[in-house]
Amino acid sequence: MEAHDGLSAKIVQEAGFRGVWASGLTTSAALGLRDSNEASWTQVLEVLEYMADATTLPILVDGDTGHGNFNNVRRFVRKLCERGIAGVCIEDKLFPKTNSFIGEAQPLADVDEFCGRIKAGKDSQTDDDFVLVARVEALISGHSMEEALRRAEAYHAAGADAILIHSKKSNADEIFTFAERWGNRAPLVIVPTMYYATPTDLYRQAGISTIIWANHLLRASMAAMRETAARIHEDESLMRVEGSVSTVKDIFRLMGNAELEEAERRYLPSKPAPSAVVLAAGGGELGGMTTDQPKCMLDIRGQSLLQRLVGTLRESGVRDVSVVRGQHKEAVTLQGVRMVDNDRHASTGEAMSLACARDAIKGETVVAYGDVLFRRYILDSLLTSSADVVVAVDTLGAQPRPGNRDLVTADRRFSGDYLDDRPAHLVRLAGDVPAAECHGEWMGLARFTARGAGWLQEEIAAMEAEGVLEGADMPLLLTRIAAKHPVRVKYFTGHWLDVDTLTDLAEARNFT
Ligand code: SPV
Ligand code: MG
Numbered sequence: 001m002e003a004h005d006g007l008s009a010k011i012v013q014e015a016g017f018r019g020v021w022a023s024g025l026t027t028s029a030a031l032g033l034r035d036s037n038e039a040s041w042t043q044v045l046e047v048l049e050y051m052a053d054a055t056t057l058p059i060l061v062d063g064d065t066g067h068g069n070f071n072n073v074r075r076f077v078r079k080l081c082e083r084g085i086a087g088v089c090i091e092d093k094l095f096p097k098t099n100s101f102i103g104e105a106q107p108l109a110d111v112d113e114f115c116g117r118i119k120a121g122k123d124s125q126t127d128d129d130f131v132l133v134a135r136v137e138a139l140i141s142g143h144s145m146e147e148a149l150r151r152a153e154a155y156h157a158a159g160a161d162a163i164l165i166h167s168k169k170s171n172a173d174e175i176f177t178f179a180e181r182w183g184n185r186a187p188l189v190i191v192p193t194m195y196y197a198t199p200t201d202l203y204r205q206a207g208i209s210t211i212i213w214a215n216h217l218l219r220a221s222m223a224a225m226r227e228t229a230a231r232i233h234e235d236e237s238l239m240r241v242e243g244s245v246s247t248v249k250d251i252f253r254l255m256g257n258a259e260l261e262e263a264e265r266r267y268l269p270s271k272p273a274p275s276a277v278v279l280a281a282g283g284g285e286l287g288g289m290t291t292d293q294p295k296c297m298l299d300i301r302g303q304s305l306l307q308r309l310v311g312t313l314r315e316s317g318v319r320d321v322s323v324v325r326g327q328h329k330e331a332v333t334l335q336g337v338r339m340v341d342n343d344r345h346a347s348t349g350e351a352m353s354l355a356c357a358r359d360a361i362k363g364e365t366v367v368a369y370g371d372v373l374f375r376r377y378i379l380d381s382l383l384t385s386s387a388d389v390v391v392a393v394d395t396l397g398a399q400p401r402p403g404n405r406d407l408v409t410a411d412r413r414f415s416g417d418y419l420d421d422r423p424a425h426l427v428r429l430a431g432d433v434p435a436a437e438c439h440g441e442w443m444g445l446a447r448f449t450a451r452g453a454g455w456l457q458e459e460i461a462a463m464e465a466e467g468v469l470e471g472a473d474m475p476l477l478l479t480r481i482a483a484k485h486p487v488r489v490k491y492f493t494g495h496w497l498d499v500d501t502l503t504d505l506a507e508a509r510n511f512t
Contacts, residue, residue, distance in 0.1 A: 022062055323337050327346075367448070391446045391487060394492055425487060462480075
């Protein structure tokens with residue numbers, strides 16, 4: 001089966017084929033070039049190296065005319081062997097070649113000169129299993145069956161391991177005649193691009209060794225790319241294409257990302273994985289939907305809100321997750337997370353819930369509200385921050401909007417430039433920040449390094465000692481920490497939501 005790059009070589013293997021045809025036509029086309037030796041042989045070699053790395057299948061290379069005379073064939077074959085290529089097919093035409101389906105009566109190589117190319121190729125292979133297939137273009141160029149057989153015989157005698165007999169007729173008659181008269185003196189290879197209607201079993205019965213499906217993956221991808229490009233251009237939207245294109249996850253799978261993750265575990269110095277505390281003790285009305293379950297258990301397209309949140313945490317490498325539950329605690333379940341109860345949830349606030357999980361606050365720790373969803377990059381960006389405490393702040397939150405929101409005053413507002421990496425720091429986080437001092441809304445997501453986690457523990461202890469812990473919310477706790485230590489503000493724009501209203505719930509169900 002044809003392939004023209006690493007990706008298509010993987011797809012050939014995935015489909016179950018036993019070998020890859022590295023087509024000259026499609027390798028050139030994938031580079032944006034004509035099948036006229038416009039790509040130099042070393043450029044072809046580079047593509048072949050990607051293909052050989054991408055598949056364990058044997059690759060038969062379309063070597064065109066051998067890229068010159070016997071001397072070029074020698075060097076080409078040596079380089080192919082070095083790269084683990086299984087074989088090469090060379091055709092009895094002249095350099096620079098022209099695709100066989102263009103024009104009529106293309107000139108053929110002199111038989112003796114071509115036999116020299118075959119001998120030179122065979123003498124140069126450094127791998128005993130390497131095969132050289134000689135391609136007979138006589139029938140395509142308008143010569144007789146006798147001439148085709150005469151050439152095949154000469155090429156076989158010169159050392160070719162197999163003969164490719166090519167035809168551009170719309171039926172396979174001349175292929176069957178050739179096969180019968182050839183009588184299996186050496187394996188026969190065919191390319192039924194033009195005579196595609198003949199059942200493969202007839203070729204088997206005729207003793208043909210190998211069929212090359214020569215260009216169909218490139219042609220399939222051209223059709224798919226055209227349709228997708230036209231749709232996106234027309235719609236200025238991905239809505240119509242999203243369901244029909246391969247998923248990004250499929251790309252990761254095909255490229256073997258799982259292997260890299262395993263290798264990272266083996267070879268990278270291991271840094272202790274961050275842990276997380278999810279605050280899910282509070283209630284919330286939500287139009288009567290939370291009378292027997294808390295918000296975090298609301299269904300968001302087949303998964304609870306909590307399951308989606310924990311899924312995002314896990315994707316970012318946060319595996320040790322503690323969930324503080326309170327209201328309807330028996331309804332809060334999720335495999336693989338530790339449940340911590342705040343049984344005084346009705347009379348205490350978020351800071352108290354966090355304090356209930358204080359033994360989980362050691363080392364790098366993420367603290368998240370249990371009713372938020374956010375894109376993973378937001379969490380990744382907090383996890384890679386150099387600050388000891390960093391909070392995710394939505395710049396859109398600076399605009400007035402009704403509802404109970406955690407508003408942020410920072411020492412520097414968002415400049416509008418995401419590349420501007422001058423740090424901003426939290427000054428105050430509260431529900432009642434005046435519009436003029438409001439620089440955004442806290443997303444309910446914070447990350448502490450081991451040092452930052454120490455500050456968090458100290459502040460919880462200090463508030464406890466002062467008798468203010470029970471009534472405190474997270475904004476107060478973070479504001480108090482910010483008064484003593486730098487709390488970095490990381491600005492984002494959208495790409496998250498919290499579920500406070502039925503409208504939020506509907507949005508959460510659309511949040512992918
Ligand atoms: C190719 O795939 O580049 C070939 C086969 O040489 S054909 O196009 O049928 O000549
Ligand atoms: Mg070709």
